[in-house]
Amino acid sequence: MLEIGTIVEGKITGLTAFGAFVSLPDGKSGMVHISEVSNSFVKDIKEFLKEGDTVKVKVVNITEEGKISLSIRKAEEPKADAQPKRGPRPARNDRPRSANVWQGQQSKPKEAMTFEEMMAQFKQASDEKMSDLKRSTDGRHGGGNRRGGRNN
Numbered sequence: 001m002l003e004i005g006t007i008v009e010g011k012i013t014g015l016t017a018f019g020a021f022v023s024l025p026d027g028k029s030g031m032v033h034i035s036e037v038s039n040s041f042v043k044d045i046k047e048f049l050k051e052g053d054t055v056k057v058k059v060v061n062i063t064e065e066g067k068i069s070l071s072i073r074k075a076e077e078p079k080a081d082a083q084p085k086r087g088p089r090p091a092r093n094d095r096p097r098s099a100n101v102w103q104g105q106q107s108k109p110k111e112a113m114t115f116e117e118m119m120a121q122f123k124q125a126s127d128e129k130m131s132d133l134k135r136s137t138d139g140r141h142g143g144g145n146r147r148g149g150r151n152n
Contacts, residue, residue: 002028002059002068007075012053020049022057022070030068032057039073061114 002008002024010022010030019033032055037048049055056076061069113121 002026002062004059004062006059007056008059009054009056010070012049012051012055015045015049015051017045020045022055024057024068028068030057030059030070032070032072036060036069036071036073039076 008025010024012020013023013029014021017034019031020037021029021031023029034042034045037045042048055072057070057072058075059068060071060074063069
């Protein structure tokens with residue numbers, strides 16, 4: 001029985017511009033999105049995979065409808081010497097804009113979260129930031145001059 005987190009072998013049955021379809025044990029099939037093929041950027045999936053290849057995949061999600069999302073890159077064994085060396089965190093203003101908005105706020109691993117849960121966390125973080133922004137700008141952009149007198 002397939003469960004989230006299970007690593008199995010499957011056979012590539014089809015390739016598209018956005019991913020690869022994989023035949024799994026028990027006659028099931030799943031899809032590997034192009035972003036889950038490799039840790040490096042994949043522009044053309046055909047440079048990494050071809051139909052008939054046998055691949056090791058990790059089950060990252062199973063929807064209520066039974067659609068199975070897979071990852072080749074997460075199925076690879078992490079190398080002990082390839083652990084990233086973490087230095088001091090950059091100051092808040094120095095962080096890249098592409099940083100994940102809710103990265104520090106998630107309560108469970110991203111691969112175990114549903115799309116709806118991720119969107120709810122994103123919306124909550126966004127609402128909090130908007131409220132902070134409004135609070136910090138209240139009273140700073142009103143009309144008139146600061147002395148309360150008339151404009152001449």
